[in-house]
Amino acid sequence: AQSVAQPEDQVNVAEGNPLTVKCTYSVSGNPYLFWYVQYPNRGLQFLLKYITGDNLVKGSYGFEAEFNKSQTSFHLKKPSALVSDSALYFCAVRANTGGFKTIFGAGTRLFVKA
């Protein structure tokens, strides 16, 4: 069965500092991995995905994520946080063995202080 864990409910970081939002996953076979961001009372916006290839994936708004197969992790990173990055972030996983069912983590709320 697929599962996603986001171990931190909340991450606090000062503006200009690097940020990391953690995600680990469990899936049969090779995973498709995604990060989405959600602003209050809005749907989710796609940030980036890992399908295959380079373990470092670059996405929207300066975000990137590193796929680590041995640690089954897909942490979201940004070198320099902005106050406007404050939002709810979801990691998601889907097996590539057929079907499109995507499982979401519980979400991590990011607060960036000015």
Next chain:
Amino acid sequence: GAVVSQHPSRVICKSGTSVKIECRSLDFQATTMFWYRQFPKQSLMLMATSNEGSKATYEQGVEKDKFLINHASLTLSTLTVTSAHPEDSSFYICSAKDSMNTEAFFGQGTRLTVV
């Protein structure tokens, strides 16, 4: 990126009535659409997956007679909450993907309040 439009963004209805939520893909053909429910400060719970022209596949524990899903065209799926009750109040989000892309794109969500 691809655009998914969900309507209405907010709706308040009385107990016992039915509410329809629309999800449209504006610039691509959505071969697969997904409906999620999100409780306050919680993650998204997948309710059902629908492929165009086929019956929806519901997740375990989701009442298909209560949450009617129709995916009649490649650009439109609807979720109808029948005989709504206060416990159905929630944030409902749709997403859609085409046959080419691996990621799905999300609508802006619908806040349903049943009074």
